[in-house]
Amino acid sequence: MKHLLKLNDFTREEILSVLNLADQLKFERKNGVANECLKGKKLGMIFQKSSTRTRVSFEVGMYELGGYALFLSNRDLQIGRGEPVEDTARVLSRYLDGIMIRTFEQKEVEDLAKYGTIPVINGLTDYCHPCQVLADLMTIRERKGSFKGLKLCFIGDGNNMANSLMVGAVKTGMNFSIACPEGYEPDKELMNLCKENIGFTLCRSAEEAARNADVVYTDVWASMGQEEEREKRMKIFKSYQVNEKVMKAANKGAMVLHCLPAHRGEEITADVFEAHADEIFDEAENRLHAQKAVMCKLMRD
16 A cells, blocks of 8 residues: 555455554544554645545544644645646655645546655545545444445435445445436446446436445535536436435435535435434544544555
């Protein structure tokens, strides 16, 4: 493990190793046990997309591991004024011990890793969101005990979350179904990967996708950078809401997860959200523990 660029780069064993360490770090934190495995290390956090959970969890995580996190926005870096990514990567490699970047293009993340000499962590791109899915997997295993025999269902836009969740399902052996409108499917190569390795279903009906699901997942209908499409998307996705009717199709005791922020009354009803709030906010908390585990794996001497 040199970088976390996309989840598909990790083996099943590497993912489970991260999850096991995340469980250990969570246990230590709750019991007041200090773990400063990154004492003196410095993480540069590049944000070209705004964030609540990503920034706070990485910053707090580095502090708790004995390191230091440096927040860098477009206004703070020459990369925002046209400096090539390859030059930024080589310069930051002279100052830092790791880079976390939250941006638009996957190529930018890949280029940072290609030209730099320090670990690079993908905090989110339009293509994938590996840090979130590691937290999701951690939460599913906490609640369900294992991944064996589970069905994970995603309802909504076939976006970066859908792409990463499919890979997470493949790597852990869960079955996967997705309900999305025509023209809003996830990445074709990743769908083919699912079809070849696990039970995979692409549906146009939210209830059909949720049938016998153990985990129901949703995300906003208009992500960052899609604000101009909001009104159009509200009409297209109106039948892809996670509501009581959808949950009745899922297995009894099915979990609901949401990467947040949630728009109650749009992709999920307020009643369903509140009924599963403990699961959703455990999931949000687990961003901290999963990312601490990733940083330890990548940045520790």
